[in-house]
Amino acid sequence: xxxxxxxxxxxxxxxLVSGAGGCVNQxxxxxxxxxxVDAAAALRVVIVLYAANRIDDETAxxxxxxxxxxxxxxxxxxxxxxxxxxxxATYYIRVALxxxxxxxxxxxxxxxxxxxxxxxxxxxxxxxxxxx
Amino acid sequence: MMPGTETLIANVAIxxxxxxxxxxxxxxxxxxxxxxxxxxxxxxxQQLKDKIDERLKVQT
Numbered sequence: 507x508x509x510x511x512x513x514x515x516x517x518x519x520x521x522l523v524s525g526a527g528g529c530v531n532q533x534x535x536x537x538x539x540x541x542x543v544d545a546a547a548a549l550r551v552v553i554v555l556y557a558a559n560r561i562d563d564e565t566a567x568x569x570x571x572x573x574x575x576x577x578x579x580x581x582x583x584x585x586x587x588x589x590x591x592x593x594x595a596t597y598y599i600r601v602a603l604x605x606x607x608x609x610x611x612x613x614x615x616x617x618x619x620x621x622x623x624x625x626x627x628x629x630x631x632x633x634x635x636x637x638x
Numbered sequence: 639m640m641p642g643t644e645t646l647i648a649n650v651a652i653x654x655x656x657x658x659x660x661x662x663x664x665x666x667x668x669x670x671x672x673x674x675x676x677x678x679x680x681x682x683x684q685q686l687k688d689k690i691d692e693r694l695k696v697q698t
Contacts, residue, residue: 509648510644510647510648510651514647514651516651516655517651517654517655517658520655520658532666533666533667535666535667535672536666536667538672539667539671539672539675542675542676542678542679543675543678543679545679546675546678546679546682549679549682549683549686550682552686553682553685553686553689556686556689556690556693557689563690563693563694566686566689566690567690569686570683570686570687570690573679573682573683573686574683577679577680577683580679584672
């Protein structure tokens with residue numbers, strides 16, 4: 507009887523330490539795809555704000571640079587997954603995630619500037635554009 | 639306790655253990671979903687690049 511309860515206890519302990527509910531864990535490919543979706547979403551906000559003159563050219567260029575670097579890191583991580591090198595994949599996913607954080611920071615900064623009414627063009631130029 | 643109960647509990651525990659050790663590593667994506675995300679991201683970057691080029695052309 508004692509042995510039976512030991513088995514049950516072991517199963518329960520394993521369920522706890524292995525993160526019961528496998529859906530919480532993500533495979534490297536799922537992490538890479540999620541990072542791509544998040545980065546694209548952040549970039550779309552940057553595009554909208556740039557089109558509305560709420561972001562200057564330099565910020566937009568920086569967003570492109572960060573996005574390209576993030577894309578490169580994600581491509582490398584994907585290649586590492588395909589080659590069966592999980593350690594490399596994990597490293598490049600981390601690199602990509604720091605790029606993603608930077609991209610989201612740019613988006614948040616741009617949104618704050620837009621909310622504060624900042625514009626990259628002088629009011630007179632915008633008025634002339636509206637009149638034209 | 640009824641005879642055989644102990645064996646039954648042990649068997650259930652073994653089945654649970656087996657499931658824990660052999661279940662998939664976690665949530666995954668289909669190759670189509672991965673390809674779509676890849677294309678979407680690449681297109682979005684290109685879109686922003688085009689917008690910057692367009693703006694710079696107008697300025698010059």
